[in-house]
Amino acid sequence: MATIYEVSKLAGVSLATVSRVMNNNARVSDKTKQKVLDAMNELGYRPNASARSLASNRSDSVGIMVSELHGPFFGQMMAGIESELRAAGKHVIFTTGHSEEEREKDGIEFLMGRNCDAIIIHVEVVTDDYLVEVSQGNTPIYLLSRYVEQLKEKCISLDNEVGGYLATKALIDHGHNKIAYIAGPQFKADASNRLLGHKRALQEHGIEFNSDLLFIGDFKETGGSEGLKHFIDNQLSFSAVVCANDEMASGAMKYAREHGYTLPNDLSVIGFDNVIFANYLYPTLTTIDNPVEKMGRMAAKMVLTDIYKRKDLSIERVFEPSLILRNSIVESK
Amino acid sequence: MATIYEVSKLAGVSLATVSRVMNNNARVSDKTKQKVLDAMNELGYRPNASARSLASNRSDSVGIMVSELHGPFFGQMMAGIESELRAAGKHVIFTTGHSEEEREKDGIEFLMGRNCDAIIIHVEVVTDDYLVEVSQGNTPIYLLSRYVEQLKEKCISLDNEVGGYLATKALIDHGHNKIAYIAGPQFKADASNRLLGHKRALQEHGIEFNSDLLFIGDFKETGGSEGLKHFIDNQLSFSAVVCANDEMASGAMKYAREHGYTLPNDLSVIGFDNVIFANYLYPTLTTIDNPVEKMGRMAAKMVLTDIYKRKDLSIERVFEPSLILRNSIVESK
DNA sequence: TTGTAAGCGTTATCAG
DNA sequence: CTGATAACGCTTACAA
Numbered sequence: 001m002a003t004i005y006e007v008s009k010l011a012g013v014s015l016a017t018v019s020r021v022m023n024n025n026a027r028v029s030d031k032t033k034q035k036v037l038d039a040m041n042e043l044g045y046r047p048n049a050s051a052r053s054l055a056s057n058r059s060d061s062v063g064i065m066v067s068e069l070h071g072p073f074f075g076q077m078m079a080g081i082e083s084e085l086r087a088a089g090k091h092v093i094f095t096t097g098h099s100e101e102e103r104e105k106d107g108i109e110f111l112m113g114r115n116c117d118a119i120i121i122h123v124e125v126v127t128d129d130y131l132v133e134v135s136q137g138n139t140p141i142y143l144l145s146r147y148v149e150q151l152k153e154k155c156i157s158l159d160n161e162v163g164g165y166l167a168t169k170a171l172i173d174h175g176h177n178k179i180a181y182i183a184g185p186q187f188k189a190d191a192s193n194r195l196l197g198h199k200r201a202l203q204e205h206g207i208e209f210n211s212d213l214l215f216i217g218d219f220k221e222t223g224g225s226e227g228l229k230h231f232i233d234n235q236l237s238f239s240a241v242v243c244a245n246d247e248m249a250s251g252a253m254k255y256a257r258e259h260g261y262t263l264p265n266d267l268s269v270i271g272f273d274n275v276i277f278a279n280y281l282y283p284t285l286t287t288i289d290n291p292v293e294k295m296g297r298m299a300a301k302m303v304l305t306d307i308y309k310r311k312d313l314s315i316e317r318v319f320e321p322s323l324i325l326r327n328s329i330v331e332s333k
Numbered sequence: 334m335a336t337i338y339e340v341s342k343l344a345g346v347s348l349a350t351v352s353r354v355m356n357n358n359a360r361v362s363d364k365t366k367q368k369v370l371d372a373m374n375e376l377g378y379r380p381n382a383s384a385r386s387l388a389s390n391r392s393d394s395v396g397i398m399v400s401e402l403h404g405p406f407f408g409q410m411m412a413g414i415e416s417e418l419r420a421a422g423k424h425v426i427f428t429t430g431h432s433e434e435e436r437e438k439d440g441i442e443f444l445m446g447r448n449c450d451a452i453i454i455h456v457e458v459v460t461d462d463y464l465v466e467v468s469q470g471n472t473p474i475y476l477l478s479r480y481v482e483q484l485k486e487k488c489i490s491l492d493n494e495v496g497g498y499l500a501t502k503a504l505i506d507h508g509h510n511k512i513a514y515i516a517g518p519q520f521k522a523d524a525s526n527r528l529l530g531h532k533r534a535l536q537e538h539g540i541e542f543n544s545d546l547l548f549i550g551d552f553k554e555t556g557g558s559e560g561l562k563h564f565i566d567n568q569l570s571f572s573a574v575v576c577a578n579d580e581m582a583s584g585a586m587k588y589a590r591e592h593g594y595t596l597p598n599d600l601s602v603i604g605f606d607n608v609i610f611a612n613y614l615y616p617t618l619t620t621i622d623n624p625v626e627k628m629g630r631m632a633a634k635m636v637l638t639d640i641y642k643r644k645d646l647s648i649e650r651v652f653e654p655s656l657i658l659r660n661s662i663v664e665s666k
Numbered sequence: 667t668t669g670t671a672a673g674c675g676t677t678a679t680c681a682g
Numbered sequence: 683c684t685g686a687t688a689a690c691g692c693t694t695a696c697a698a
Binding site for chain 1: 334379380381382383384386387392394402403404405407408409411412415416419424425426427428429431440443444445446447448471583587590609610613614615
């Protein structure tokens with residue numbers, strides 16, 4: 001592998017000059033520049049990333065820590081981050097925490113040890129305090145889909161309250177007023193904010209919140225079926241159910257169908273997140289879009305702006321969810 | 334950040350000795366080793382990855398190039414690779430090709446420029462020849478879900494022929510003998526091998542292959558609906574259809590239902606791949622499992638064995654698919 | 667605009 | 683078993 005040294009010899013200039021042209025951060029005459037470029041070409045020169053990193057104390061790499069790779073979000077989020085960063089010549093190192101506290105911490109520290117210039121973090125189980133502590137180290141961190149007050153400059157999140165509001169409002173707009181709600185675990189901020197939005201929608205439309213029609217699920221398919229079972233077993237009357245995520249919506253739909261409901265006529269269902277399979281469910285699921293790919297892109301842009309001093313990118317920290325109308329909700333009879 | 338130099342001073346030993354204990358690749362007396370360890374601890378020492386890489390000509394990182402991040406495979410595959418590699422203290426750099434030839438090539442070269450110790454590649458559009466050429470460079474490459482004769486030692490693939498066989502056999506075992514087949518693009522080896530398996534299953538069971546009952550789709554949802562439309566419009570008689578992947582199965586099911594079929598009674602459908610949403614379809618999709626996560630793990634193991642000289646891992650290059658029975662096929666009447 | 671030279675933090679060779 | 687010391691390939695003051 002050719003080194004900068006051989007390039008400099010072939011081009012008849014000094015090491016420093018070669019370095020300058022690769023980084024084009026200092027004035028070099030067009031003529032010498034061309035000589036250098038030619039020499040590089042001729043030798044098939046490729047800069048050595050480790051050497052650059054060692055000398056410059058930058059690695060041109062950013063780390064990503066995700067809690068899980070399996071979920072439906074992951075792919076899109078990563079895609080957003082990667083395409084933005086790669087276009088800027090940075091590379092992406094990733095690791096996962098498998099939704100376990102120790103492994104999440106471990107992963108973050110692993111990435112810091114790799115001299116990442118920044119780390120983008122999408123985790124669930126680690127505490128806010130830990131993140132604040134980490135943020136005081138020398139590697140800047142950015143948080144995706146999570147809002148931590150002290151780190152708000154570094155957070156990219158979805159307005160879940162508005163999302164919850166939109167979901168319930170969509171049902172109300174279709175004439176429903178007996179609306180059940182299957183929530184996610186309330187210690188998760190996403191889940192509790194979505195529920196808040198639900199309550200606001202009810203209130204704004206003069207519908208009283210009935211706690212019998214609330215079930216706290218686990219954000220998984222089972223949570224959805226359990227929730228629906230609960231409502232049915234308790235002989236509650238409702239014509240629609242909002243599920244705090246699509247997985248639970250899927251579980252609820254499955255349970256309903258297995259118990260004699262014809263969907264969507266007997267029961268309107270709305271989900272949240274707009275994951276890929278929402279479009280494969282039967283009926284196709286009306287849901288609230290969670291623009292994870294865009295959010296990933298934005299995280300990358302923040303890094304580019306803050307760390308790599310790019311000037312031309314506009315930053316946005318809170319994303320608005322939107323309603324995706326499909327076939328799982330119908331007018332109330 | 335503390336360096337090896339400060340550690341050596343605090344421990345009262347030489348640089349070399351400190352290096353030895355971090356790599357524990359040479360004998361160091363227990364006593365000095367302990368002194369060094371203590372010093373490291375006290376200083377919160379973290380080795381500098383770039384410096385190590387520069388000096389040792391190893392980066393302890395392996396690259397992954399995937400064609401797409403969006404597909405349902407990606408997450409599982411990456412998860413498999415990452416967890417295996419991370420456990421070995423290696424890190425993973427990834428990039429994507431967006432299924433475009435230039436970007437795939439570009440990505441591969443990008444990773445080579447990053448001094449990856451090896452690259453695991455899962456691509457579709459780049460040619461075999463290109464891969465062979467790349468394999469002659471100094472960065473070893475490994476191919477996932479792809480078989481290239483000249484690189485067979487480096488390939489991890491699924492036995493698609495057997496998979497196709499199993500799918501059709503499952504239908505035959507359920508009493509079907511008028512079986513339609515919606516294939517994938519035949520220039521893709523996966524697709525053509527699956528079709529081969531289908532034909533073998535028919536033949537072994539004395540059913541003549543009828544080319545009217547073959548449709549070449551695009552591996553997407555639309556391909557499935559178009560295929561089914563084709564068969565129906567041509568008034569062909571069939572009680573079951575095998576789709577060469579789950580996406581197409583989903584499209585076929587959607588089309589069938591929209592055209593008056595009650596599933597699975599009026600039509601048995603089987604897919605291929607066992608992607609996540611197969612379990613969310615209605616009825617849940619019987620399909621052939623494509624063990625992408627395991628294959629990812631195996632790719633990592635090959636790298637660990639070949640490149641990092643781990644001795645204790647058993648290698649397997651061709652994976653067997655298996656039948657996943659769910660609710661989308663029933664006995665033929 | 668260009669060149670010189672001192673690092674950057676390790677590893678690895680060679681002695682001892 | 684341990685210590686010097688020369689790389690590794692590049693960046694970046696500082697000079698010229």
